[in-house]
Structure formats: structure tokens, C-alpha cells
Amino acid sequence: MKILILNGPNLNLLGKREPEIYGSTTFEQYFEELKRKYPQVELEYFQSNHEGALLDKIHEVGFLYQGIIFNAGAYTHTSVALADAIAAVKSPVVEVHISNVHAREEFRHKSYMSKVCKGVIAGLGLKGYELALHYLMGI
Ligand code: DQA
Numbered sequence: 001m002k003i004l005i006l007n008g009p010n011l012n013l014l015g016k017r018e019p020e021i022y023g024s025t026t027f028e029q030y031f032e033e034l035k036r037k038y039p040q041v042e043l044e045y046f047q048s049n050h051e052g053a054l055l056d057k058i059h060e061v062g063f064l065y066q067g068i069i070f071n072a073g074a075y076t077h078t079s080v081a082l083a084d085a086i087a088a089v090k091s092p093v094v095e096v097h098i099s100n101v102h103a104r105e106e107f108r109h110k111s112y113m114s115k116v117c118k119g120v121i122a123g124l125g126l127k128g129y130e131l132a133l134h135y136l137m138g139i
Contacts, residue, residue, distance in 0.1 A: 001040070002065040003136055004091075005031065005129060007047040008054055008073035014098075021099050023125055030126050034133070041137065051075055055085050062089025067136035069129055071096045076111045083112040094132035097122040 007027060010017060015026035031045045044065075046057050054075070061068065068091050075082055076097070086093045093116070100123025101108040114120050119135065121128040 001137065002042040002044065002061070003133060004057070004061050004065050004068045005034075005043065005045045006054065006057060006068055006070045006072075007045075008071060008075045009049040011071060011073050012047050012049065023098070025126060027126075030129070034130060037130075038133065038137070041133070043133075051079060051081060055081060058082070058085040058089055058093075062091045065091050067091055068093045069096055069132040069136070070094070070113065070117070071098070071129075072113055076101075076113050077107055079112055083116050086113060087116040092118045092136065094118055094135060095120040095122075096128040096132050098125055098128065099123060 011027060014022055015024055027045070027047070035043050048054050048057070054072070058068065062085070070086070070093050072079065072082055076095070095111065095113045095117040102122065111120070121131055124131065
């Protein structure tokens with residue numbers, strides 16, 4: 001089973017970026033932990049600050065992998081193109097946000113992704129990625 005974890009803009013700064021909101025663990029550390037915990041899954045991680053690169057990655061794996069766990073960062077609130085890509089591919093996509101976007105600024109309440117995703121996890125920190133993985137693994 002192949003699952004892609006896809007992170008959008010500024011999520012390369014996890015660990016350094018506003019730790020009071022996003023925590024102090026880097027995603028690379030967390031990803032190593034996930035791979036150790038779930039050796040039965042072929043987990044891949046890709047991060048980009050560029051909308052086009054995220055689109056290309058969704059197109060590349062979206063007909064091959066069993067799922068995509070996607071934190072689109074700020075593109076969540078702006079990108080029709082990423083929502084269209086999610087709708088276009090076959091792989092189920094789970095939307096994840098580390099912070100509780102609904103408890104934050106108004107502009108973060110709107111997601112272009114949610115309508116085309118299987119489900120949404122927000123506000124549970126990095127744990128949200130693992131919970132999305134459980135869903136995709138069927139456990
Ligand atoms: C985020 C929430 C977004 O509003 C923000 O732009 C991010 C991270 C989260 O994981 O909580 O970059 O997606």
C-alpha cells in the first residue's frame with residue numbers, strides 16, 4: 001500500500017515556525033517516526049512551496065497510490081486548481097491541518113479542499129496525519 005503525505009507552503013518550516021501554533025517537531029522527525037511505526041505501508045513525503053509542484057505531484061500519484069494525506073497550508077483557502085486536481089484523481093485524499101483553522105482568523109474557515117476530500121482533520125497537531133493514515137489503512 002502506497003500513501004503520499006503532501007505538505008504545502010511554509011510547512012517546511014515546521015519546528016521553527018510559530019511553535020506555539022504548530023509545535024516544535026520538524027516534519028522530517030515526525031515522518032521518520034511514522035515510517036518506523038507503520039513499516040507495512042510505503043509512505044512517501046513531499047513538500048513544496050509552489051502550487052504547480054503540488055499539482056504535478058497529485059497528478060503523478062493520484063491514479064497509482066491508495067491515498068494522499070494533504071495539508072495544503074494557505075493554499076487550502078485560495079486554490080481552485082488544487083481542489084480541481086483532487087477531484088480529478090482516483091486516490092482518496094484526506095485534508096489535514098495541524099491547527100484548528102476554525103478557531104483562527106475568518107479567512108482560514110473557508111477551504112476549497114474539503115468538498116473534494118474524503119474527510120478533514122484539524123486541530124489535533126501532527127497526530128492528525130497519523131489519524132488520516134489509519135483511515136486510509138482501514139484501521
Ligand atoms: C495549516 C493552516 C493554514 O491556515 C495555514 O495557512 C498553514 C497551516 C495547518 O496545518 O494548521 O500553513 O494548514
